[in-house]
Amino acid sequence: MYPLHRPRRLRTTPAMRRLVSETEVRPRQLVLPMFVKEGASEAAEISSMPGVYQHTRDSLRKAAVEAVQAGVGGIMLFGVPAVRDAVGSGGTDPDGILNAALADLRAELGDSTVLMSDCCLDEFTDHGHCGVLAADGSVDNDATLEVYGEMAVAQARAGAHVVGPSGMMDGQIAFIRNALDAAGLQDTGILAYAAKYASAFYGPFRDAVESQLAGDRKTYQQDPANAREALREVQLDLAEGADMVMVKPALLYLDVLRAVAEISDVPVAAYQISGEYAMIEAAARNGWIDRERSILESLTSIRRAGADIVLTYWAVEAARWLDR
Ligand code: PBG
Numbered sequence: 001m002y003p004l005h006r007p008r009r010l011r012t013t014p015a016m017r018r019l020v021s022e023t024e025v026r027p028r029q030l031v032l033p034m035f036v037k038e039g040a041s042e043a044a045e046i047s048s049m050p051g052v053y054q055h056t057r058d059s060l061r062k063a064a065v066e067a068v069q070a071g072v073g074g075i076m077l078f079g080v081p082a083v084r085d086a087v088g089s090g091g092t093d094p095d096g097i098l099n100a101a102l103a104d105l106r107a108e109l110g111d112s113t114v115l116m117s118d119c120c121l122d123e124f125t126d127h128g129h130c131g132v133l134a135a136d137g138s139v140d141n142d143a144t145l146e147v148y149g150e151m152a153v154a155q156a157r158a159g160a161h162v163v164g165p166s167g168m169m170d171g172q173i174a175f176i177r178n179a180l181d182a183a184g185l186q187d188t189g190i191l192a193y194a195a196k197y198a199s200a201f202y203g204p205f206r207d208a209v210e211s212q213l214a215g216d217r218k219t220y221q222q223d224p225a226n227a228r229e230a231l232r233e234v235q236l237d238l239a240e241g242a243d244m245v246m247v248k249p250a251l252l253y254l255d256v257l258r259a260v261a262e263i264s265d266v267p268v269a270a271y272q273i274s275g276e277y278a279m280i281e282a283a284a285r286n287g288w289i290d291r292e293r294s295i296l297e298s299l300t301s302i303r304r305a306g307a308d309i310v311l312t313y314w315a316v317e318a319a320r321w322l323d324r
Contacts, residue, residue, distance in 0.1 A: 072113070
């Protein structure tokens with residue numbers, strides 16, 4: 001008779017569980033997405049994302065300093081412009097809200113954190129699409145690349161260490177890399193939103209940036225049914241020179257995240273998006289789940305699936321918990 005195997009032995013005491021734990025979440029692995037709104041006179045809480053704010057340039061600076069002090073690994077900045085147009089001019093304008101706020105943060109924080117910026121047009125266009133439109137109303141891939149190139153250069157000049165193209169246009173990584181290099185910005189990195197799905201769970205984010213989108217993004221973001229296609233997207237982005245690749249959303253796509261982590265030779269990020277945040281916050285408010293445990297479990301699971309870096313609206317709070 002062979003001995004009864006007892007995996008429970010390794011769960012007997014907190015010290016034992018601590019010793020054998022396979023996955024760690026550290027503050028340095030967490031990136032805080034932040035929103036800055038042009039012309040805002042005070043920070044405004046986003047109703048579908050309790051605890052997350054549309055910042056003024058001033059309140060953004062203060063909150064960013066606190067985030068860095070809490071130990072987060074980086075900041076991903078989104079801008080909410082006062083005026084939008086068909087081509088998203090506010091995104092390429094060096095004085096546009098996102099670029100101005102990037103300059104503020106770089107001046108305040110220097111190289112003490114990794115400053116990242118959303119390199120996408122949806123916040124800046126009056127139609128809300130991530131690119132510019134062709135005459136027939138479709139999103140014009142190659143015309144959009146030209147704008148992304150300009151936008152990336154503006155963001156890098158403003159102070160971004162890393163630009164984050166999130167528009168899912170074909171060829172965006174190579175185009176942006178070339179534009180940055182041509183401008184002498186060889187040291188600016190690219191975090192490619194490589195596998196980004198057309199998700200219903202971006203809903204609260206659209207409130208956060210006051211998105212004007214009427215339709216959907218299904219001609220450029222991926223079908224939730226497809227996993228193999230994500231690997232193709234990642235391989236293309238790697239070949240085009242991505243410095244990091246991302247899967248988004250996170251929790252609903254852990255299988256994709258695992259598959260991407262297995263083929264990527266650069267750091268892999270996952271974006272725990274607004275709807276993931278809102279679901280846990282809402283359930284916790286109702287007393288249906290334990291808030292802190294749920295948040296830490298979700299972050300641990302994203303790391304376990306293969307993410308080196310997690311973008312999460314809980315970055316600061318989680319960093320404080322993890323450091324105590
Ligand atoms: C596009 C962008 C989106 C998010 C990040 N970048 C919205 C979209 O694709 O519709 C969503 C992030 C979130 O939901 O937290 N610039």
